[in-house]
Amino acid sequence: MAEVLVYVDHAGGAVRKPTLELLTLARRLGEPVAVALGAGAENTAGVLAEHGAARVLTHEAAEYAAYLVVPKVDALQAAVAAVSPAAVLVSSSAEGKEIAARLALRLGSGLITDAVDLEAGEAGPVATQSVFAASFSTTSRVTRGIPVITVKPNSAAVEPAAAAGSVEQLNVSFSGQATGTRITGRTPRESTGRPELTEAAIVVSGGRGVGGAENFALIEALADSLGAAVGASRAAVDAGWYPHTNQVGQTGKSVSPQLYLASGISGAIQHRAGMQTSKTIVAVNKDPEAPIFDLVDYGVVGDLFEVVPQLTEEIKARKG
Amino acid sequence: MSLRIVVTVKYVPDATGDRHFAEDLTVDRDDVDGLLSELDEYAIEQALRIAENADDDVEVTVLTVGPEDAKDALRKALSMGADKAIHVEDEDLHGTDAIGTSLVLAKAIEKAGFDLVLCGMASTDGAMGVVPALLAERLGVPQVTLLSEVSVEDGTVTGRRDGDAASEQLEASLPAVVSVTDQSGEARYPSFKGIMAAKKKPVVSWDLSDLGIEADEVGLQNAWTAVEAAAERPARTAGTIVTDEGEGGKQLAEFLAGQKFI
Ligand SMILES: Cc1cc2nc3c(=O)[nH]c(=O)nc-3n(C[C@H](O)[C@H](O)[C@H](O)COP(=O)(O)OP(=O)(O)OC[C@H]3O[C@@H](n4cnc5c(N)ncnc54)[C@H](O)[C@@H]3O)c2cc1C
Ligand SMILES: Nc1ncnc2c1ncn2[C@@H]1O[C@H](COP(=O)(O)O)[C@@H](O)[C@H]1O
Secondary structure, eight states, X not given: OOEEEEEOOEETTEEOHHHHHHHXXXXXXXXXXXXXXXXXXXXXXXXXXXXXXXXXXXXOOTHHHHBOSXXXXXXXXXXXXXXXXXXXXXXXXXXXXXXXXXXXXXXXXXXXXXXXXXXXXXXXXXXXEEETTTTEEEEEEEOSSSXXXXXXXXXXXXXXXXXXXXXXXOOOOOOTXXXXXXXXXXXXXXXXXXXXXXXXXXXXXXXXXXXXXXXXXXXXXXXXXXTOEEEEOHHHHXXXXXXXXXXXXXXXXXXXXXXXXXXXXOOOHHHHTTTTTOSEEEEEESOTTOGGGGTOSEEEESOHHHHHHHHHHHHHHHHO | OEEEEEEEXXXXXXXXSOOOBOTTSSBOOSSSOEEEXXXXXXXXXXXXXXXXHOSSEEEEEEEEESOGGGHHHHHHHHHHTOSEEEEEOOXXXXXXXXXXXXXXXXXXXXXXXXXXXXXXXXXXXXXXXXXXXXXXXXXXXXXXXXXXXXXXXXXXXXEEEEOSXXXXXXXXXXXXXEEEOTTSOOOOOOOHHHHHHHTTSOEEEEOGGGGTOOGGGSXXXXXXXXXXXXXXXXXXXXXXXXXXXXXXXXXXXXXXXXXXXX
């Protein structure tokens, strides 16, 4: 059976959820072979095996943390040479897309970014994408080379599937470009204890209507009652009420949760671009004409300072 | 010493317009007004700030690959303060994908001469966010992308990249390709003086033969990917909208419970 390379996104050996989703999709196309790089790479093998990786190619070197993007491209290129895969799958993070793009160019292969679904087709994988702020859905195919495809988080369910997951060392020799961009400092993002925005099943967001940094406590309390991640509109971020890492939209994170709950957000096209593929959408806004109401499954026209605390209390009461 | 900055800017359909596909499944550019991609204004702004803060001579060239109307984008960039403009236009470019576009841009950048290429974080239509990385790969220079803060001094570019897991401090020697985010600093508006001055600034036009690119290296037929189908997403079925009369939070909870979220 054809092999499919899956680039593993991990932190010190802890595999991020979107990689497990990639393994689900990869199994539709062939036999998954995972590529894990950097410190802790070998520790990923257990989880990857449980989710269908037949082989796990690993390589540890200081370059992966010391230089931007290119060492990882060099390694993936080496993996492609070693495996001759039917496709290469990478998660659609900012870095993932850059790695995929450079790899595709080197391989002389077509590149598809931000797929939301992937199926096997007669002439190779068929990718579904969501474009123009999710108002259109397209299907595309790579017509040249080994398809390199990046897939958005939450595009597939994580499905366990036992496989061998045998660990093999990958041989990598770094290119002249590998050390071009030095990473001279790194400040890890502080953990909030809440789920990752792009991975969360529920996202609770606040916008300009929240009216101030201190009021985001209301949004956080609602999020915590649901075990949700917290998002924000650009207006709220630009006002300095919430960190930019939590921005949802065109220039922030793109999210696709089971439930998206927007409060005090009008629903501008650039915000919609980052949340319109959410399965269920709910909004609280005091303006009945707000465009967000065009998207909702359920909307409450009202003051968020009344509705949100009541909702939080009711959820807590129901959960007991 | 002098510093040559090339800023890549894209002319895009207005995101607030009704964007759709043409019959050949390329982006329809006829029915929607176009404009300079807002995200590229941040790149122009940073180029101008670098020029203002430098002791050396700095020349800021804006470069676009796009149809005739894309000159509007160049004009705006010139009125913001860029020194000159390059427009690459050729009928064989219709339908070129990101990898092909990066080839055309790279050839034009090499022909223009550069120490620093400045790009936006993503185009507001395609929004792939891959062209800067592709340019670095093609030009064989460091990629210093997605910076929220950037400075250039003594032949070195430094900046802050706010990634998903960490905020990183980056550093590379020039020449380099840099892209900046919308967190890098508000872009200026063209002044009346700037608009008048722009009318006298040079706009050079190149076609594929000027860049030594063959027609079969670009265009829709030669793209390495193909869109097979495009469908408008069915409008979301109209949801239930209630007006809060004191019970709105409870009603919403009832809905969420019905959907098994609680
Ligand atoms: C290139 C570009 C990129 C962009 N990228 C993004 C992006 O990534 N993400 C993003 O979000 N935006 C983005 N924007 C900005 C976007 O256009 C909007 O300006 C922004 O989304 C508006 O945020 P908002 O909905 O919070 O604010 P507003 O549009 O001001 O809406 C606030 C809403 O709150 C409601 N409200 C006020 N008080 C209350 C109350 N007490 N109770 C209930 N409701 C209340 C109001 O009725 C209103 O509908 C981008 C813009 C550009 C040009
Ligand atoms: N046709 C083009 N002409 C000039 N610059 C472009 C073009 N396409 C992309 N770019 C540049 O590359 C950046 C990223 O674009 P993209 O990869 O398409 O999201 C943009 O912000 C521009 O700076």
